[in-house]
Amino acid sequence: MFLKKGRYKIERTLTAGNFGQTYIAIDQHSQFPSQEVVIKKLKPQQNDPYTLQNAKRLFKQEVEVLKKLGSHKQIPTYIDDFLENQDFYLVQEYIKGKDLTEELKLGNKLGESEVIQLLFDILEVLDFVHINGVIHRDIKPSNLMRRTQDNQIVLIDFGAVKEVGTVLVNQQGEKTITVIIGTPGYMAGEQGQGNPECASDVYAVGKIAIQALSGISANLIPPNSLLRNQNNDELLWRKGVSVRHELGNIIDKMVEQNFLLRYQNAGEALQAIKAILPSNVEQPAGFWMRLAADLIDRTIIITGSIILDLFMYGVTVDGEELTGRILVFYIIAGFIYCPVMDSSKTQGTLGKMLMGIKVTDLQRRKVPFDQATKRHSSKIFSYLTLGIGFIMAGFKRKRALHDIISGCLVIRSS
Ligand SMILES: Nc1ncnc2c1ncn2[C@@H]1O[C@H](COP(=O)(O)OP(=O)(O)O)[C@@H](O)[C@H]1O
Numbered sequence: 093m094f095l096k097k098g099r100y101k102i103e104r105t106l107t108a109g110n111f112g113q114t115y116i117a118i119d120q121h122s123q124f125p126s127q128e129v130v131i132k133k134l135k136p137q138q139n140d141p142y143t144l145q146n147a148k149r150l151f152k153q154e155v156e157v158l159k160k161l162g163s164h165k166q167i168p169t170y171i172d173d174f175l176e177n178q179d180f181y182l183v184q185e186y187i188k189g190k191d192l193t194e195e196l197k198l199g200n201k202l203g204e205s206e207v208i209q210l211l212f213d214i215l216e217v218l219d220f221v222h223i224n225g226v227i228h229r230d231i232k233p234s235n236l237m238r239r240t241q242d243n244q245i246v247l248i249d250f251g252a253v254k255e256v257g258t259v260l261v262n263q264q265g266e267k268t269i270t271v272i273i274g275t276p277g278y279m280a281g282e283q284g285q286g287n288p289e290c291a292s293d294v295y296a297v298g299k300i301a302i303q304a305l306s307g308i309s310a311n312l313i314p315p316n317s318l319l320r321n322q323n324n325d326e327l328l329w330r331k332g333v334s335v336r337h338e339l340g341n342i343i344d345k346m347v348e349q350n351f352l353l354r355y356q357n358a359g360e361a362l363q364a365i366k367a368i369l370p371s372n373v374e375q376p377a378g379f380w381m382r383l384a385a386d387l388i389d390r391t392i393i394i395t396g397s398i399i400l401d402l403f404m405y406g407v408t409v410d411g412e413e414l415t416g417r418i419l420v421f422y423i424i425a426g427f428i429y430c431p432v433m434d435s436s437k438t439q440g441t442l443g444k445m446l447m448g449i450k451v452t453d454l455q456r457r458k459v460p461f462d463q464a465t466k467r468h469s470s471k472i473f474s475y476l477t478l479g480i481g482f483i484m485a486g487f488k489r490k491r492a493l494h495d496i497i498s499g500c501l502v503i504r505s506s
């Protein structure tokens with residue numbers, strides 16, 4: 093199927109929602125061959141001239157807003173908009189990545205510093221949205237994407253644009269919104285009553301944080317689970333979740349039932365989160381700590397290699413051959429031990445655990461196995477530079493050459 097006189101070739105449907113469809117298409121006019129774009133189709137509720145005329149005005153208004161918002165690197169860039177067969181189309185940048193439904197699926201609990209980082213990432217872009225006078229109105233995991241290229245959060249699916257599909261206009265030209273935009277579980281009370289505020293978006297972000305910490309979907313957390321415990325004044329979501337009071341209190345304030353008691357906008361919540369951001373709490377590991385951890389690990393691997401050699405070859409007398417074998421064991425064992433431990437729940441080898449430090453990516457998240465392997469392999473460059481690669485960890489940026497090559501940080505565990 094083609095749209096706009098053959099410019100856009102529809103490839104596949106992403107979703108078919110209540111208000112319209114979302115497609116992936118090829119933009120044949122793009123300077124890049126087979127450039128993929130996302131096209132959102134919005135269907136007006138009725139085809140009477142009043143509704144259509146108003147839907148058009150509303151759509152044009154929202155397109156102007158999206159053009160402005162699309163300049164932010166965490167919001168898809170606006171590409172095009174047009175009307176065809178009385179349907180409205182919005183074309184935007186295709187974000188390669190996954191939405192957060194996967195990361196936040198049932199039973200998946202994120203660590204505290206990961207949640208703080210997630211809140212920071214979401215609130216930073218939402219702050220820009222609020223500063224521009226826009227309320228998103230439908231913040232939830234499926235409307236937040238994790239871009240593959242840089243692991244950043246991208247905010248999609250602005251609810252205001254959906255209004256085009258929900259508005260009805262009567263003969264007197266009065267606008268009646270027939271459908272409340274939003275999603276149960278993430279929608280604040282005032283928004284459910286038709287009065288969305290910036291603080292309603294803050295509420296949704298708070299519910300996402302609770303979902304991330306507890307591993308329970310926000311739709312499944314009944315509103316009354318947010319009631320205060322009469323005895324200790326704590327909100328009940330904290331049960332079974334280990335969370336520092338600083339973070340817990342911020343989340344509590346984000347999900348207050350009365351919006352006047354919440355942070356009024358993303359900017360206010362962002363200020364609170366900044367104070368407890370891992371980068372302000374978890375400092376980079378000091379050089380001597382890292383050296384000590386390294387020596388401990390080397391001792392462990394060498395001891396392991398000697399034991400393995402004893403086990404396989406018994407007590408040997410030929411020193412040179414023994415050294416050669418141990419060296420081979422040592423290299424192989426290192427390639428298993430380091431990446432496995434660094435990418436495990438401990439986020440570090442035994443040496444690092446003992447010294448209270450851990451390996452993370454630039455967003456201070458646990459690194460996957462392949463990244464940990466890359467980090468270990470790139471130590472070869474730290475050796476080849478006669479150890480300068482290692483010593484770099486003692487300088488201002490506190491990153492060894494192999495940390496930089498593999499996109500890792502070594503930080504103190506909080
Ligand atoms: N710009 C985009 N780039 C990549 N994927 C997108 C983009 N916009 C939407 N999607 C994907 O399509 C899904 C539905 O799009 P969305 O705009 O949220 O429409 P809906 O109104 O149906 O929720 C999203 O959850 C996301 O997975």
Ligand SMILES: [Mg+2]
Nearest residue numbers: 234235248249
């Ligand atoms: Mg959506």
